[in-house]
Amino acid sequence: MLKPLFVAAALALLAGPAFAADLEANKKIVVDFYEKGLNQKDYDAAAKYFGPRYIQHNPGAANGPEGFKRMVGLLKEKFPASHNEIKRVIAEGDLVVLHVHSTRQPGERGRAIVDIFKVENGKIVEHWDAIQDVPEKAANDNTMF
């Protein structure tokens, strides 16, 4: 009765982009991009991860690296103490998801963010997100994270 195990193993072997080693590499790329760009606010260090395109789905940012550059510049100028704490990282295929607690000032309630990045050949090429303010009161005691 080990058959399903071997089928699963064969599937895992065939699923090129889902290799554990690739997923870990993709996660490392996205986490480093995020840390460098949004926490260290070092655009140039983050920008080395951009691929030949950067398709932006965040409706507040212009398409391409320029939109990200402007956001990093804004954070650096207006919210130098802002911090994005990565709570969990989830990867499959060419996608990496970050669940993040973002604050503009230390101690504020901040915002819950889920970012989705697409990674191709070790480069970040696309980004989606959903951003929600952490409310003052909640219907449960579990926090948003």
Next chain:
Amino acid sequence: MLKPLFVAAALALLAGPAFAADLEANKKIVVDFYEKGLNQKDYDAAAKYFGPRYIQHNPGAANGPEGFKRMVGLLKEKFPASHNEIKRVIAEGDLVVLHVHSTRQPGERGRAIVDIFKVENGKIVEHWDAIQDVPEKAANDNTMF
């Protein structure tokens, strides 16, 4: 030079929860739960996927299955034509992420949602999300999806 491939394969074999077959099963559970609960608005059909606990991090919902039940009831009563369109599904380990376009009335701009579910032994035991209104105007032409 096939060594890295075999290391990756060995890792994939060892990583029990990351088996492709498990991930596909977990995705199927979460997608069916979502379709039954939020689109068909059939709480009982969705509730069969609840495990011994349901830890709710959505700040608007009470902890446990009861909070979800109330939400399904509300949708059924106030927004019977509401629809949550799943745009992408991303799974790793015991987590399944859904990227969703949610509308309460057909044709409205709606909201971008990213849901994260934890699945244990084929049952849904925890949920986080971030929800953002799709704005009327965006700084890029890529949509939020």
